[in-house]
Amino acid sequence: xxxxxxxxxxxxxxxxxxxxxxxxxxxxxxxxxxxxxxxxxxxxxxxxxxxxxxxxxxxxxxxxxxxxxxxxxxxxxxxxxxxxxxxxxxxxxxxxxxxxxxxxxxxxxxxxxxxxxxxxxxxxxxxxxxxxxxxxxxxxxxxxxxxxxxxxxxxxxxxxxxxxxxxxxxxxxxxxxxxxxx
Amino acid sequence: xxxxxxxxxxxxxxxxxxxxxxxxxxxxxxxxxxxxxxxxxxxxxxxxxxxxxxxxxxxxxxxxxxxxxxxxxxxxxxxxxxxxxxxxxxxxxxxxxxxxxxxxxxxxxxxxxxxxxxxxxxxxx
Numbered sequence: 001x002x003x004x005x006x007x008x009x010x011x012x013x014x015x016x017x018x019x020x021x022x023x024x025x026x027x028x029x030x031x032x033x034x035x036x037x038x039x040x041x042x043x044x045x046x047x048x049x050x051x052x053x054x055x056x057x058x059x060x061x062x063x064x065x066x067x068x069x070x071x072x073x074x075x076x077x078x079x080x081x082x083x084x085x086x087x088x089x090x091x092x093x094x095x096x097x098x099x100x101x102x103x104x105x106x107x108x109x110x111x112x113x114x115x116x117x118x119x120x121x122x123x124x125x126x127x128x129x130x131x132x133x134x135x136x137x138x139x140x141x142x143x144x145x146x147x148x149x150x151x152x153x154x155x156x157x158x159x160x161x162x163x164x165x166x167x168x169x170x171x172x173x174x175x176x177x178x179x180x181x182x
Numbered sequence: 183x184x185x186x187x188x189x190x191x192x193x194x195x196x197x198x199x200x201x202x203x204x205x206x207x208x209x210x211x212x213x214x215x216x217x218x219x220x221x222x223x224x225x226x227x228x229x230x231x232x233x234x235x236x237x238x239x240x241x242x243x244x245x246x247x248x249x250x251x252x253x254x255x256x257x258x259x260x261x262x263x264x265x266x267x268x269x270x271x272x273x274x275x276x277x278x279x280x281x282x283x284x285x286x287x288x289x290x291x292x293x294x295x296x297x298x299x300x301x302x303x304x305x306x307x
Contacts, residue, residue: 009194023202032215054240055235055245077287081290085217104204105200112190118241133263145248146248151269162273162274165277170277177288
């Protein structure tokens with residue numbers, strides 16, 4: 001590995017370590033408001049990692065929707081309920097969990113050998129359909145941002161149905177919150 | 183065996199995905215507190231999105247915003263298609279999170295507790 005590749009690798013690994021630490025902290029902290037704020041910082045580190053991988057639009061969305069809106073939802077829920085979990089409770093020990101989850105992890109590690117190498121430009125997901133979007137989007141839609149042109153132009157029905165999903169979930173949340181206590 | 187460890191070390195993002203995914207799944211199954219269960223659900227969602235964004239990365243490529251309409255090479259830009267699909271997934275994930283948090287508030291109004299064991303024991307009475 002030359003020096004630039006090593007620097008890239010170290011930057012990546014340090015971001016990933018921060019991700020794992022904040023993901024662990026968000027669950028281990030007893031105070032629920034603290035846990036939710038650590039989850040917000042996890043979202044910001046995730047956005048940073050994605051921006052570093054070249055996915056700037058996904059990073060913006062995660063920073064706004066994931067770190068902002070999800071944290072606000074969690075905090076609103078905590079203000080309407082209790083901000084602390086009950087003391088002296090550890091997660092239950094159940095044997096299906098302690099057999100099933102390591103098995104699933106071993107399976108995922110086993111199939112890792114078949115996945116393309118990290119950052120390989122000739123991997124199957126990077127060669128079949130996505131070069132067509134990259135080559136034709138400026139000609140077809142005159143938008144330099146390929147993500148925007150695919151989202152709003154080539155796959156606009158996808159986005160339309162997505163707004164239907166958000167509308168439905170908004171109605172569902174409103175109906176649940178207006179429900180009279182039986 | 184050494185070869186397999188080399189394969190894992192060359193895919194650090196995949197190892198992180200597996201760790202966060204299993205951690206979130208474990209918390210969803212085992213934790214008592216409903217808010218902590220939802221934090222676990224959020225971790226599972228974002229870890230899967232993280233995996234897809236990792237697949238879209240190309241080493242030496244820049245962000246998928248075209249700056250030159252001359253000789254354009256797809257190798258120069260990151261794969262935009264997983265980005266688009268994951269934008270949708272992030273927003274839908276937060277929508278499901280909102281509905282489940284509303285459900286948690288409704289449960290709290292009924293049972294005055296966020297603890298799974300307490301709610302179950304109240305239901306059995």
